Amino acid sequence: MPANRAQTAQPNSAADYLHRLRVYWEDTDAGGVVFYANYLKFFERARTEWLRHLGVGQQALRDSSGAIFVVTDTQVSYRSPARLDDELQVTVTLQHRGNASMTLHQQALRNGALLAEGQIRIGCVDAATFRPRRIPHQVIDLFA
Amino acid sequence: MPANRAQTAQPNSAADYLHRLRVYWEDTDAGGVVFYANYLKFFERARTEWLRHLGVGQQALRDSSGAIFVVTDTQVSYRSPARLDDELQVTVTLQHRGNASMTLHQQALRNGALLAEGQIRIGCVDAATFRPRRIPHQVIDLFA
Amino acid sequence: MPANRAQTAQPNSAADYLHRLRVYWEDTDAGGVVFYANYLKFFERARTEWLRHLGVGQQALRDSSGAIFVVTDTQVSYRSPARLDDELQVTVTLQHRGNASMTLHQQALRNGALLAEGQIRIGCVDAATFRPRRIPHQVIDLFA
């Protein structure tokens, strides 16, 4: 018997950060549900707030160090649709931290039911040249 | 002497509702500032939260009455740019309420400085046919 | 007798430029139609192609002169909805050209029926400071 995957999936219980957001008209498509590409936006909002929670503002980081984070790889599985007015919880879990990149596991859930999840790899680059560079110490030290 | 318009503009002091939001990467463009079309999204988030604050969920309204609100006219003036990580305040002020439409004045501000403002006219339509219809009583009664 | 406004509206017959585009999933919302804010994107694509048609690439203009065009005012009326897979025609008509700004009238049509129209005011600013500046001669001369 096919179980409802969304109900039985185990949300990540050890997330480093949880960000709540609401689904608005702008997020939906003519299928009546959240447009799948927008989960990448939701995941990014959560990463941004996670960094801010750790004390890192990305505009300030760019102004002070010339470094910006860019997304280099994304893998997302869409399990169950979200709809207008839904309140979602979006998690951030650091999986790997290198000298010039980080890999995060992220989930979007609604009342504990898993809607989408994936892995996002972030690289640090020079804002002017987009060449890879080491993550600034002020960020590295947060994960030491 | 050319004053900084953003500093001297008088924000709306009698707004019916104020919604706070953060500027993320998704909101910006290659000019380094918030893409102007996105203020329509910010205004809509504020209207949605204003309605929710009044007890109206739009998905629930559609499910119970078959009515949805659509935007019929927008007028927006962009005065000063917003940037990544800015926290904005978005106001909603009801200017006119008819039987089948409403007109709202909305502003986006940063620390009290006016960034964008405009008038948004909303019409009520049948979700299936998009024909204009009276705003459901449960909403009208909120403004009686 | 309720006339179909979309059928009877007179599309602009003297447009300076016409851009064709297709409605994709990304353009729609849960109402099953094109999300209204996206007409600002459609109008901008048409303006960009109009400028390109006249020989002006905006990235090249920025690189050579430091000038970028920014949208300062928008007024749009939404008359009839567009749906997934619709092919739209988007027009550009120059209404006013000043030293530092331009005002354009734009329409979105489907098979000659008017779906949305509005006025868009564009200002020329310095890309680094966002201060208003004269439109570069290479652009002004196109409209002399």
Add this chain to the structure above:
Amino acid sequence: MPANRAQTAQPNSAADYLHRLRVYWEDTDAGGVVFYANYLKFFERARTEWLRHLGVGQQALRDSSGAIFVVTDTQVSYRSPARLDDELQVTVTLQHRGNASMTLHQQALRNGALLAEGQIRIGCVDAATFRPRRIPHQVIDLFA
């Protein structure tokens, strides 16, 4: 010696379809480049035009069969940034076709240089219930 990955990557030479598109302001972010999530939109435009080229309109398919395609899994690697005004070529290559899903390999290139690529898995669902269903015969037969 750090080679320019974008120059040396081998673009897919046996793509089933190639869609050309232009980068507009709406596609970029404050990094000055195309916002990574928008490659999912570019890939979808190419898939939509590929299906249309094969004779399948998705709105028409929904109206006639009640079936819609939804994206169930995406994996994208971002190799080199695209900028305003760039003209991109987006490819579609069918990798696997099942009874209720398809997997596609897609690339975004600029003048033959690989900018982004990935795998997109599409499932067929009932538009009303979002339950998986067989791909309608009119589509299956195209790949027989």
